[in-house]
C-alpha cells in the first residue's frame with residue numbers, strides 16, 4: 493500500500509495551524525557555564541508540579557541551548573513582558589535590528605545557578621536540570637526550580653496566530 497504525499501503532510505500542517513491558534517506566553521530559556529552561554533525563545537514551557545517546584549521546556553535539538561543546558565546542568569526561564577517582543581525575536585534568530593542571539597539586546601541578572609535571567613521579565617525561574625527526554629526533533633528539559641521571582645506590575649507577552657499581544661481581562 494502506498495501513502496499519497498498529501499496524507500503525510502496534511503496532519504502536520506493541520507497540527508501547526510491548530511497550535512498557532514493556541515495563545516501562549518513567551519519565554520527565553522538561557523544557560524551559562526562550561527558548555528557556553530546560549531539562549532532560545534521558547535513558548536513550550538509549563539509547570540510540572542509545585543511539590544517540588546518544577547517545570548519543563550521543549551527545545552529543538554538543533555538549538556545549541558539543548559546540549560549546553562544538559563552539559564551545564566542548569567538553565568533559567570524568563571517569562572517575557574509585553575515590552576520585550578524584540579527580545580523574543582532576537583532569540584528566535586530573526587531580530588528586526590542587530591545580531592541574532594545577541595545577549596546585548598537586554599540586561600541580565602543571575603540568581604542561584606549562574607544562568608542568565610532577563611531583567612524586566614514578568615517572571616523568572618532559575619532551575620537545576622532534572623530529567624531530559626528526547627522526543628522527535630525536541631529535547632524536553634525538566635527543571636527543578638531553585639529560585640523564582642515575579643514582577644507583579646509587568647504584563648505578560650502573549651503569542652497567537654504568529655503575532656504578539658498581551659493579556660486583557662474580559
Ligand SMILES: Cc1cc2nc3c(=O)[nH]c(=O)nc-3n(C[C@H](O)[C@H](O)[C@H](O)COP(=O)(O)O)c2cc1C
Pocket residue numbers: 518532533534535536537550551552555580581583584585630651
Ligand atoms: C514565539 C516563538 C515561540 C517559539 N517557541 C519555541 C519552542 O517552544 N521551542 C523551540 O525549540 N523553538 C521555539 N521557537 C523557535 C526558535 O526560537 C527559533 O525561531 C527557531 O529555532 C529557528 O528556526 P530555524 O532554524 O528553522 O530558522 C519559537 C519561536 C518564536 C518566535
